[in-house]
Amino acid sequence: MRGHAVASPLPPATAAARRRHRASSSGREVASQCWKYDLSQDRSLGASLRIGQSQGSLHRHCSANLLRPAAAKNCCFSLHMYFFLAAAISVEQDGVNTYLPKGDMWSVHKFGGTCMGTPQRIQSVADIVLGDSSERKLVIVSAMSKVTDMMYNLVHKAQSRNDSYTIALEEVSEKHMAAAKDLLDGEDLARFLAQLHSDVSNLRAMLRAIYIAGHATESFSDFVVGHGELWSAQMLSYAIKKSGAPCTWMDTREVLVVKPSGSNQVDPDYLESEKRLQKWFSRQPAEMIIATGFIASTAENIPTTLKRDGSDFSAAIIGSLVRARQVTIWTDVDGVFSADPRKVSEAVILSTLSYQEAWEMSYFGANVLHPRTIIPVMKDNIPIVIRNMFNISAPGTMICRQPANDNGDLDACVKSFATIDNLALVNVEGSVSYTHLDVYKRQVYIRFIGSSSLQNIVQASSEHSICFAVPEKEVAAVSAALHVRFREALAAGRLSKVEVINGCSILAAVGLRMASTPGVSAILFDALAKANINVRAIAQGCSEYNITVVLKQEDCVRALRAAHSRFFLSKTTLAVGIIGPGLIGGTLLNQLKDQAAVLKENMNIDLRVIGITGSSMMLLSDTGIDSTQWKELLRKEGEPADIANFVRHLSDNHVFPNKVLVDCTADTSVASHYYDWLKKGIHVITPNKKANSGPLDRYLKLRTLQRASYTHYFYEATVGAGLPIISTLRGLLETGDKILRIEGIFSGTLSYIFNNFEGTRTFSDVVAEAKEAGYTEPDPRDDLSGTDVARKVIILARESGLRLELSDIPVNSLVPEALASCSSADEFMQKLPSFDQDWARQRSDAEAAGEVLRYVGVVDAVNKKGQVELRRYKRDHPFAQLSGSDNIIAFTTSRYKEQQPLIVRGPGAGAEVTAGGVFCDILRLASYLGAPS
Numbered sequence: 001m002r003g004h005a006v007a008s009p010l011p012p013a014t015a016a017a018r019r020r021h022r023a024s025s026s027g028r029e030v031a032s033q034c035w036k037y038d039l040s041q042d043r044s045l046g047a048s049l050r051i052g053q054s055q056g057s058l059h060r061h062c063s064a065n066l067l068r069p070a071a072a073k074n075c076c077f078s079l080h081m082y083f084f085l086a087a088a089i090s091v092e093q094d095g096v097n098t099y100l101p102k103g104d105m106w107s108v109h110k111f112g113g114t115c116m117g118t119p120q121r122i123q124s125v126a127d128i129v130l131g132d133s134s135e136r137k138l139v140i141v142s143a144m145s146k147v148t149d150m151m152y153n154l155v156h157k158a159q160s161r162n163d164s165y166t167i168a169l170e171e172v173s174e175k176h177m178a179a180a181k182d183l184l185d186g187e188d189l190a191r192f193l194a195q196l197h198s199d200v201s202n203l204r205a206m207l208r209a210i211y212i213a214g215h216a217t218e219s220f221s222d223f224v225v226g227h228g229e230l231w232s233a234q235m236l237s238y239a240i241k242k243s244g245a246p247c248t249w250m251d252t253r254e255v256l257v258v259k260p261s262g263s264n265q266v267d268p269d270y271l272e273s274e275k276r277l278q279k280w281f282s283r284q285p286a287e288m289i290i291a292t293g294f295i296a297s298t299a300e301n302i303p304t305t306l307k308r309d310g311s312d313f314s315a316a317i318i319g320s321l322v323r324a325r326q327v328t329i330w331t332d333v334d335g336v337f338s339a340d341p342r343k344v345s346e347a348v349i350l351s352t353l354s355y356q357e358a359w360e361m362s363y364f365g366a367n368v369l370h371p372r373t374i375i376p377v378m379k380d381n382i383p384i385v386i387r388n389m390f391n392i393s394a395p396g397t398m399i400c401r402q403p404a405n406d407n408g409d410l411d412a413c414v415k416s417f418a419t420i421d422n423l424a425l426v427n428v429e430g431s432v433s434y435t436h437l438d439v440y441k442r443q444v445y446i447r448f449i450g451s452s453s454l455q456n457i458v459q460a461s462s463e464h465s466i467c468f469a470v471p472e473k474e475v476a477a478v479s480a481a482l483h484v485r486f487r488e489a490l491a492a493g494r495l496s497k498v499e500v501i502n503g504c505s506i507l508a509a510v511g512l513r514m515a516s517t518p519g520v521s522a523i524l525f526d527a528l529a530k531a532n533i534n535v536r537a538i539a540q541g542c543s544e545y546n547i548t549v550v551l552k553q554e555d556c557v558r559a560l561r562a563a564h565s566r567f568f569l570s571k572t573t574l575a576v577g578i579i580g581p582g583l584i585g586g587t588l589l590n591q592l593k594d595q596a597a598v599l600k601e602n603m604n605i606d607l608r609v610i611g612i613t614g615s616s617m618m619l620l621s622d623t624g625i626d627s628t629q630w631k632e633l634l635r636k637e638g639e640p641a642d643i644a645n646f647v648r649h650l651s652d653n654h655v656f657p658n659k660v661l662v663d664c665t666a667d668t669s670v671a672s673h674y675y676d677w678l679k680k681g682i683h684v685i686t687p688n689k690k691a692n693s694g695p696l697d698r699y700l701k702l703r704t705l706q707r708a709s710y711t712h713y714f715y716e717a718t719v720g721a722g723l724p725i726i727s728t729l730r731g732l733l734e735t736g737d738k739i740l741r742i743e744g745i746f747s748g749t750l751s752y753i754f755n756n757f758e759g760t761r762t763f764s765d766v767v768a769e770a771k772e773a774g775y776t777e778p779d780p781r782d783d784l785s786g787t788d789v790a791r792k793v794i795i796l797a798r799e800s801g802l803r804l805e806l807s808d809i810p811v812n813s814l815v816p817e818a819l820a821s822c823s824s825a826d827e828f829m830q831k832l833p834s835f836d837q838d839w840a841r842q843r844s845d846a847e848a849a850g851e852v853l854r855y856v857g858v859v860d861a862v863n864k865k866g867q868v869e870l871r872r873y874k875r876d877h878p879f880a881q882l883s884g885s886d887n888i889i890a891f892t893t894s895r896y897k898e899q900q901p902l903i904v905r906g907p908g909a910g911a912e913v914t915a916g917g918v919f920c921d922i923l924r925l926a927s928y929l930g931a932p933s
């Protein structure tokens with residue numbers, strides 16, 4: 001179409017004629033215009049034609065006759081349409097060259113479709129504009145919300161010869177009529193409705209022509225679609241005039257001149273646009289102008305649009321043309337977020353952004369501004385402010401050259417995070433025996449660099465591989481093209497493969513100051529590593545406005561949250577799964593509930609229990625179980641327990657970056673899963689001794705995995721409950737101390753029993769008390785048999801580097817042989833009193849010698865041995881001084897010598913202290929994951 005006829009302005013009619021036209025234009029300010037069309041491609045139709053236009057923008061008055069079906073059939077249909085379109089734009093080619101003031105006095109606003117969605121909103125827009133005290137205001141508006149889609153739909157219906165386009169046109173008309181009636185009255189309303197009516201009848205004719213042709217060119221479609229803006233701009237200008245303020249509206253097709261540049265893009269012609277704006281202004285030197293967004297014209301005066309997000313672009317171009325003080329883009333959010341708030345609930349509104357940062361964020365899919373919108377204002381250093389018209393009190397985000405509050409903090413270096421999903425990574429790898437890959441790399445670049453689909457390129461310095469990300473839906477074509485292009489190289493073995501890795505996403509950290517700040521990438525990658533996220537490819541240009549990582553799509557939201565929380569100090573969120581809500585698990589849940597608010601407030605830690613499973617029922621939640629009523633919920637809403645489903649529930653949750661399973665059972669089979677869980681990236685915390693005291697090879701495998709990954713395994717409560725035993729031992733070892741001997745009373749139960757078995761109550765009564773107090777294992781025989789102590793000895797021995805099995809520890813059992821085979825703990829407790837006399841005798845024998853009975857465990861690190869036995873100690877020995885369920889553990893080391901061991905003492909069993917120890921491990925984990933310490 002464009003090639004068919006080139007329209008160029010004729011020398012204007014005489015000044016007198018123009019004046020006459022103006023005088024007859026019933027008060028309208030738009031001047032008349034004459035046009036000449038040079039039918040360069042279609043001479044047979046005549047060399048030139050003139051269309052006279054007498055009033056307003058010609059498109060509103062252009063005769064519908066031009067589009068009569070007969071005429072369309074008889075002569076060149078496209079030619080007529082062309083007249084119609086070109087005539088739509090009225091440009092004064094000369095005139096009084098009134099000076100267009102430029103600079104600080106201008107404030108440019110842009111209101112999008114949502115802001116113009118209803119008559120009430122249009123009124124609010126009017127109020128906002130009137131509230132701006134700037135000397136001059138230029139307001140760009142979009143069509144009312146949904147109208148642009150309705151208009152495209154009209155074209156679509158007409159060209160697919162769907163008769164219902166007439167009904168659809170009525171709907172559009174009625175929508176505007178209703179809005180105008182709501183908003184305006186009197187003469188203004190009448191004028192608007194008359195204009196609307198005239199426009200609609202023109203549109204009807206044009207759509208009819210499109211219907212007949214069965215085709216609409218881009219310019220036809222742009223012409224139709226642009227009416228949404230024409231109507232909304234007029235409505236707003238009338239609404240403002242109602243308040244008495246002088247206000248004029250502008251059809252930006254008369255001013256904005258653009259030329260197509262590549263696919264679905266246009267470039268503004270600043271020089272020509274400025275000239276036209278000058279002329280427009282000389283006719284109407286208004287202080288308040290309401291202008292249409294989105295629409296423009298070509299140099300040949302053919303209507304066109306600024307394409308996607310065109311109204312923002314209009315505002316930026318016009319802002320630049322008048323050298324505005326500021327361009328404010330009004331929308332329905334408070335500003336630009338640091339990350340997609342649907343994915344990161346802690347995302348914050350950024351007060352400032354540099355042009356480059358906004359640009360980068362847009363590139364990576366953040367819904368900020370289209371990158372091209374930034375160019376016009378950037379060249380003149382005009383700030384753009386994004387503000388919420390529904391929350392005027394929010395200051396919004398200012399996009400400018402050098403944000404004032406860039407204070408050099410590390411966390412200010414990264415402004416935001418964005419993600420792109422549904423990508424595939426294409427990896428082109430060279431054979432090791434050839435070093436030609438650089439040549440191929442260049443070819444890959446040349447072949448694809450121009451493609452807008454190319455998301456990033458990563459090149460290994462080894463010269464052996466290059467990879468890049470493309471949208472998944474395009475990867476088959478890209479891969480096929482590469483196979484064709486490199487067929488020979490592949491056959492000859494110079495290239496070893498062209499590989500496609502589907503299911504990828506990009507995570508980009510954006511920030512202008514990353515370039516000059518050490519440690520930014522370290523923090524980013526540390527956060528990803530700690531969330532157990534594997535990075536496939538990394539790209540960072542030397543301008544370092546962004547660091548881009550390619551990862552598995554399923555990890556993307558977790559990665560985004562992990563990275564965001566590290567840089568923005570938002571909550572370290574930890575999803576918790578509790579296995580075994582018995583005494584310890586239940587107490588832990590209560591403690592979590594009591595402390596949750598404090599942790600959030602003071603330590604930025606957000607703990608969410610998203611699953612609880614007992615041995616028969618489990619309760620699952622995606623966002624967190626109400627911990628005040630977990631028992632009731634488990635009973636009422638629980639489902640049959642299934643550990644595999646339980647773990648899947650946790651690992652399939654992509655919202656929380658970090659997950660931990662807390663095993664509060666005493667179960668060996670639960671403990672046997674730790675390795676797999678850690679492998680899945682789920683942290684494990686437990687008071688259950690079974691894993692660390694189980695088979696040595698399994699233990700070693702588990703610890704090796706733990707050390708090789710950023711997935712953590714903590715088990716402080718397995719020895720001495722909440723007492724710092726494991727951490728103390730680790731501290732000694734890690735700082736280079738040498739463990740010689742660890743000796744102590746490791747059983748809270750046995751400590752309690754012997755501290756309280758003083759001749760006043762029977763042995764079995766005291767055992768029952770210990771069980772009642774919650775000190776014993778679920779089966780008290782585990783305590784009395786010495787097995788529990790032996791497990792602790794093994795745990796400490798292994799922690800100290802000894803490779804011992806449980807069976808290597810000689811254990812002196814206190815369970816009478818006759819009761820070892822009892823089928824249950826209850827049966828054992830019932831039969832225990834029959835052995836009370838034996839115990840009474842042992843106790844009085846010791847007492848007679850001035851001694852007490854104490855059950856001790858020993859790790860002999862020098863001789864690489866362990867031992868568990870009942871011993872007698874003098875009444876003045878520290879082990880004889882204990883009370884309650886006290887544990888006492890003495891570390892003899894090269895630093896803490898023979899007579900002065902390092903001693904840890906305190907209650908070593910019981911619900912509160914044990915759950916507290918487990919809780920401590922959870923907080924240790926949160927701190928490892930980045931929570932402040």
Ligand SMILES: NC(=O)c1ccc[n+]([C@@H]2O[C@H](COP(=O)([O-])OP(=O)(O)OC[C@H]3O[C@@H](n4cnc5c(N)ncnc54)[C@H](O)[C@@H]3O)[C@@H](O)[C@H]2O)c1
Nearest residue numbers: 580581582583584614615664665666687688778909910914
């Ligand atoms: N009680 C203490 O003072 C103390 C101190 C340190 C360590 N511990 C350890 O804490 C753990 C829990 O002790 P407790 O006193 O709370 O015991 P408990 O018997 O009160 O609780 C264990 C819970 O685990 C559940 N359970 C068992 N097998 C399960 C399975 N396969 N899946 C899901 N749930 C299962 C049980 O139904 C029960 O609710 C034990 O390993 C124990 O050694 C206890």
Ligand SMILES: N[C@@H](CCO)C(=O)O
Nearest residue numbers: 747748749776777909
């Ligand atoms: N039953 C154990 C619990 C602590 O591990 C004890 O009595 O010490």
Ligand code: NA
Nearest residue numbers: 716719721723
């Ligand atoms: Na402990």
